[in-house]
Amino acid sequence: xxxxxxxxxxxxxxxxxxxxxxxxxxxxxxxxxxxxxxxxxxxxxxxxxxxxxxxxxxxxxxxxxxxxxxxxxxxxxxxxxxxxxxxxxxxxxxxxxxxxxxxxxxxxxxxxxxxxxxxxxxxxxxxxxxxxxxxxxxxxxxxxxxxxxxxxxxxxxxxxxxxxxxxxxxxxxxxxxxxxxxxxxxxxxxxxxxxxxxxxxxxxxxxxxxxxxxxxxxxxxxxxx
Amino acid sequence: xxxxxxxxxxxxxxxxxxxxxxxxxxxxxxxxxxxxxxxxxxxxxxxxxxxxxxxxxxxxxxxxxxxxxxxxxxxxxxxxxxxxxxxxxxxxxxxxxxxxxxxxxxxxxxxxxxxxxxxxxxxxxxxxxxxxxxxxxxxxxxxxxxxxxxxxxxxxxxxxxxxxxxxxxxxxxxxxxxxxxxxxxxxxxxxxxxxxxxxxxxxxxxxxxxxxxxxxxxxxxxxxx
DNA sequence: AGGCAATTTTTGGTATACCAAAATGATAAG
DNA sequence: CTTATCATTTTGGTATACCAAAAATTGCCT
Numbered sequence: 295x296x297x298x299x300x301x302x303x304x305x306x307x308x309x310x311x312x313x314x315x316x317x318x319x320x321x322x323x324x325x326x327x328x329x330x331x332x333x334x335x336x337x338x339x340x341x342x343x344x345x346x347x348x349x350x351x352x353x354x355x356x357x358x359x360x361x362x363x364x365x366x367x368x369x370x371x372x373x374x375x376x377x378x379x380x381x382x383x384x385x386x387x388x389x390x391x392x393x394x395x396x397x398x399x400x401x402x403x404x405x406x407x408x409x410x411x412x413x414x415x416x417x418x419x420x421x422x423x424x425x426x427x428x429x430x431x432x433x434x435x436x437x438x439x440x441x442x443x444x445x446x447x448x449x450x451x452x453x454x455x456x457x458x459x460x461x462x463x464x465x466x467x468x469x470x471x472x473x474x475x476x477x478x479x480x481x482x483x484x485x486x487x488x489x490x491x492x493x494x495x496x497x498x499x500x501x502x503x504x505x506x507x508x509x510x511x512x513x514x515x516x517x518x519x
Numbered sequence: 520x521x522x523x524x525x526x527x528x529x530x531x532x533x534x535x536x537x538x539x540x541x542x543x544x545x546x547x548x549x550x551x552x553x554x555x556x557x558x559x560x561x562x563x564x565x566x567x568x569x570x571x572x573x574x575x576x577x578x579x580x581x582x583x584x585x586x587x588x589x590x591x592x593x594x595x596x597x598x599x600x601x602x603x604x605x606x607x608x609x610x611x612x613x614x615x616x617x618x619x620x621x622x623x624x625x626x627x628x629x630x631x632x633x634x635x636x637x638x639x640x641x642x643x644x645x646x647x648x649x650x651x652x653x654x655x656x657x658x659x660x661x662x663x664x665x666x667x668x669x670x671x672x673x674x675x676x677x678x679x680x681x682x683x684x685x686x687x688x689x690x691x692x693x694x695x696x697x698x699x700x701x702x703x704x705x706x707x708x709x710x711x712x713x714x715x716x717x718x719x720x721x722x723x724x725x726x727x728x729x730x731x732x733x734x735x736x737x738x739x740x741x742x743x744x
Numbered sequence: 745a746g747g748c749a750a751t752t753t754t755t756g757g758t759a760t761a762c763c764a765a766a767a768t769g770a771t772a773a774g
Numbered sequence: 775c776t777t778a779t780c781a782t783t784t785t786g787g788t789a790t791a792c793c794a795a796a797a798a799t800t801g802c803c804t
Contacts, residue, residue: 335789357755357796372661379608436597442667560759582766582785
């Protein structure tokens with residue numbers, strides 16, 4: 295049974311559709327409809343929906359179809375506050391426990407980001423960025439921490455992707471990442487913590503700007519009315 | 520549909536059995552067997568099992584019955600490291616955002632703990648202790664943070680309960696809690712952070728001692744061999 | 745025309761049946 | 775006595791059928 299379970303495949307597919315916007319925020323995802331549409335039975339579809347709900351990408355409602363999450367600015371900010379704390383902790387632990395190889399690999403990711411920025415490859419740049427943060431969480435050698443961080447990151451994937459489009463500050467990202475990597479290489483926990491904190495705070499500001507521009511999610515406001 | 524779903528009731532029951540030790544760590548919980556035993560079908564039992572697995576109380580194994588989790592010291596320490604960070608953050612945010620009523624309620628919990636300690640009511644003392652920490656997380660007004668903190672806390676419930684039996688230091692707990700409450704009342708984030716950090720560190724030491732005494736879980740060692 | 749009520753439809757929740765893969769145990773060969 | 779292999783059994787995974795509750799619709803009554 296080395297092959298991933300069907301529910302997991304469905305979850306992966308759904309996650310993909312949600313994060314890429316093929317399934318718009320607020321869209322209903324009835325387990326019957328979606329199951330038939332994807333040619334599977336309700337059981338694994340149900341399980342996949344639960345998985346994504348747990349990840350925060352879907353919201354379950356009593357006696358109604360689950361809908362694609364459309365987080366408010368407050369919710370995103372809360373998530374970012376949380377992820378900030380987790381990444382600061384990750385950085386601290388990684389300074390203690392990361393192997394030289396792992397730090398080298400992180401440096402490698404940073405280098406790849408430089409290349410992608412030079413090549414103006416937005417998507418690759420972004421995905422490597424996510425990988426960079428994931429790698430640090432893994433290097434903390436704290437499995438739960440890594441787990442929760444990954445969950446939070448996937449929850450924020452879409453909004454970070456959208457806000458990162460206005461990439462006036464790719465160079466800032468690279469500079470900050472560079473400081474973080476240097477901190478890790480020097481095993482300087484204070485430096486890593488400080489720079490990580492600052493880095494996430496900047497991301498938070500970017501996202502706030504993004505929300506203001508796009509007008510606080512029309513659909514959300516309508517639903518609240 | 521105000522009544523909790525059957526799967527949730529099963530999960531609640533199972534959680535109860537696990538935390539109280541009626542289901543020993545390492546015990547197998549096949550969905551067929553347990554479902555028949557509880558007089559329900561496999562479907563909600565399956566869902567309940569997934570819920571508890573997500574909470575970390577059960578561990579899923581490919582093509583084998585799930586078993587009751589029997590965390591290693593390292594895993595518990597990782598969880599505590601994480602919860603320490605989350606509670607420090609909670610305390611900081613609570614200083615900013617908690618209402619006066621909420622802080623008063625937290626003070627009330629502290630007073631109840633004093634009474635329970637005086638009455639030598641272990642269980643009530645412990646449960647109020649848990650409520651104390653939950654209340655601070657809630658007062659942070661960060662829903663995700665509260666959510667994750669609750670999850671982590673329930674995961675650690677059993678080991679904390681067991682280690683808290685050797686309650687030579689109930690007075691220490693009360694003293695530390697008192698400092699935390701005073702910090703909240705004074706909205707002194709630094710004090711709250713510092714005392715929370717210290718408090719959890721002490722708990723961590725207690726639990727380490729508990730593990731050493733009880734000999735690092737025989738069953739775990741056998742299974743690893 | 746507007747609101748209310750009965751009915752219809754859709755929803756998730758649950759039970760059950762079936763399947764394929766993997767663990768287990770028995771058995772035979774070395 | 776050990777080991778390899780084959781049959782059996784048990785497991786979780788999946789599909790399907792049924793149910794009850796709640797949402798949505800229709801049409802009636804005011």
